[in-house]
Amino acid sequence: MPRTWPLAIGGALATAMAFGPARVGFGLFLPVFRDEFALSTSAAGLIASGAFAGFFLALLLTAWLVVTRGPRLAVSLGCFAAMAGMVVVAISQNAIMLALGTVLAATSAGFCWSPFNDAAERGVPLAQRERTLSVISTGTAAGIVGAGVLALAVAGLDNGWRTVWVVFSLAALATAAINLYGLARLPRSATPTVPSGWLKSLVTRPGWPLLCIALSFGLTNGFYLSFAVDHLSQAGGLPGISTALSGPVLYIALGVGGVVGFLTADIKARIGLTALVRGIFACSLLSLLLVGLLPTQWSALLVSAALQGACIMVLSAIFSFWSSHLHPNLPTIGFTATLTMFALGNIIGPALGGFAAGPLGLAGTFVANAAISLATVVFFPGKPRREALGDNTS
Numbered sequence: 001m002p003r004t005w006p007l008a009i010g011g012a013l014a015t016a017m018a019f020g021p022a023r024v025g026f027g028l029f030l031p032v033f034r035d036e037f038a039l040s041t042s043a044a045g046l047i048a049s050g051a052f053a054g055f056f057l058a059l060l061l062t063a064w065l066v067v068t069r070g071p072r073l074a075v076s077l078g079c080f081a082a083m084a085g086m087v088v089v090a091i092s093q094n095a096i097m098l099a100l101g102t103v104l105a106a107t108s109a110g111f112c113w114s115p116f117n118d119a120a121e122r123g124v125p126l127a128q129r130e131r132t133l134s135v136i137s138t139g140t141a142a143g144i145v146g147a148g149v150l151a152l153a154v155a156g157l158d159n160g161w162r163t164v165w166v167v168f169s170l171a172a173l174a175t176a177a178i179n180l181y182g183l184a185r186l187p188r189s190a191t192p193t194v195p196s197g198w199l200k201s202l203v204t205r206p207g208w209p210l211l212c213i214a215l216s217f218g219l220t221n222g223f224y225l226s227f228a229v230d231h232l233s234q235a236g237g238l239p240g241i242s243t244a245l246s247g248p249v250l251y252i253a254l255g256v257g258g259v260v261g262f263l264t265a266d267i268k269a270r271i272g273l274t275a276l277v278r279g280i281f282a283c284s285l286l287s288l289l290l291v292g293l294l295p296t297q298w299s300a301l302l303v304s305a306a307l308q309g310a311c312i313m314v315l316s317a318i319f320s321f322w323s324s325h326l327h328p329n330l331p332t333i334g335f336t337a338t339l340t341m342f343a344l345g346n347i348i349g350p351a352l353g354g355f356a357a358g359p360l361g362l363a364g365t366f367v368a369n370a371a372i373s374l375a376t377v378v379f380f381p382g383k384p385r386r387e388a389l390g391d392n393t394s
Contacts, residue, residue: 002006004124008132010182011116012139014075018112019176019316020143020255021168022082022105025089026051027225028151028251031233031243032161035096041230041362045354047099048226050073051106052346058110059343063336071115072183078111079176083169090165108172110343113137114335114386117324121185130265130321136314141258141309146171148251153245207326209381210319211341213277216376217315218345220284220369224308226350228291235295250305257306261313265321273322283307285373292366 026033026048033039039047058078065074085105092098116136124132131212150167229247237243268276287307294300319342325333349369356365 004128004132006182006185007116007119007123008135010179011119011136012142013130013175014079014112014116014179015136015139015316016141016143016146017082017168017172018078018092018108018143019140020145021147021165022085022108022172023051023055024144024225025105025147025165025168026087026102027227027229028134028247029161029164030226030230031247033098034230035099036357037092039095040181041227041357042354043095043228044230045350045352045357047095048100048222048354049347049352050099051102052222052343052350054103054107055110056343056347058107059114059270059336059339060110062111062114063333066115066118067333070183071119071186072180074111074115075179076176077182078108079172079179081105081111082108083172083176086165086169086172086388090162090169110339114339117320119183119186121324126352128306128326133320133324134262134264134317135322138258138261138264138313139314141255141261141313143255144258144309145255147254148248148255151251152248154244155248168392198389199316207323207337209340210322210326213281213315213380214319214341215345216281216336216372217284217311218342219349220288220345220372221308221312222346222349223353223365223369224288224291227353227362228305228308229364231291231366232295232301234362238296238298238301250301253302253305254312257309258313260310261317264317266315267314273318274380276314277318277380280311281373281376281380284311285370285377287311288366288373292363292370295363343389 021028023337030039030044034044034345058081062074062078065077083104085101085103085107088097088101088104090101092101113136117133120132120136121128147164147168150164151161154164191345229250232238232246232250233243237246238249241249262274271279284307287304290300290304290307319338324332353365353369356368360368
């Protein structure tokens with residue numbers, strides 16, 4: 001019990017940093033980067049996909065680190081990678097430095113999330129585990145809001161974006177210190193072993209729906225985070241404020257909407273996981289359509305961003321506790337398999353979308369992404385096996 005809240009707070013700070021500025025910072029500042037480094041839409045898509053590829057590779061390394069060394073080393077590496085990458089972005093003089101810093105910072109998302117499933121397995125009572133994992137996952141909301149507020153504060157200042165990235169790097173250093181202390185207090189586990197047949201257990205039929213929704217949301221969310229601000233800026237921004245302020249407003253709304261993620265475990269207990277998953281992908285569908293077709297209308301944009309934030313946080317929590325239920329003996333490896341599918345979608349989505357924006361335009365590409373969410377709502381199994389979902393309701 002005494003370890004539950006320190007672990008939840010440290011994990012929430014790690015996900016706030018890694019999935020906040022380290023992961024979404026490039027998309028938030030893309031209009032500035034376009035002007036500063038003369039980036040085309042296709043080049044921006046490749047950088048965004050490269051960042052998500054860094055996330056993907058870090059996930060694979062993290063699974064091995066946690067099994068062999070425990071969660072503390074992986075989380076520490078993630079925090080220091082974020083700090084170093086953000087410093088490189090802050091001092092970038094060309095697009096190559098920008099890309100390198102963005103990719104390095106984004107690896108922190110691969111290092112800093114899945115280890116907390118292992119940490120929760122060790123240090124959190126079973127009755128509190130789903131709630132704790134939901135709190136950790138929802139730390140992202142605070143990170144996105146913080147990034148948006150800082151961007152709003154420096155909008156219009158010469159080189160203000162560089163100051164923001166320095167602040168991001170200092171936050172990563174503080175997060176490293178907090179988790180180095182907090183994770184050192186976890187009880188030691190037995191000598192780590194990986195059961196035979198572990199790979200087969202990750203791809204058994206009960207886990208297919210989880211892997212499929214992870215891939216689906218990876219595709220659409222990767223594109224949204226990479227190009228929503230850019231689409232808004234190219235459309236002229238929100239009426240009544242400068243274009244430079246419009247992107248930060250979108251990200252603040254996105255982070256605020258994500259607060260609903262704290263309630264994921266309670267909502268799932270009331271309506272069941274099937275209804276929750278279908279509902280959240282319906283929200284994704286509406287979010288993509290609104291930002292794609294009505295980017296300069298205040299109400300449409302704020303609703304779109306809030307819905308996307310809710311999707312991120314709720315699905316993050318679902319990925320965490322559903323994979324933990326499916327793979328109780330492989331908490332980190334099971335979660336990593338889910339995040340790997342999510343990361344693959346993140347890699348493909350921005351790159352493909354960046355090239356598709358040529359013939360379709362960004363508005364048309366957002367609508368095409370909405371079709372992916374619609375397909376997920378339609379094809380998600382209506383009566384999944386309860387033991388596969390950890391669901392007590394239908």
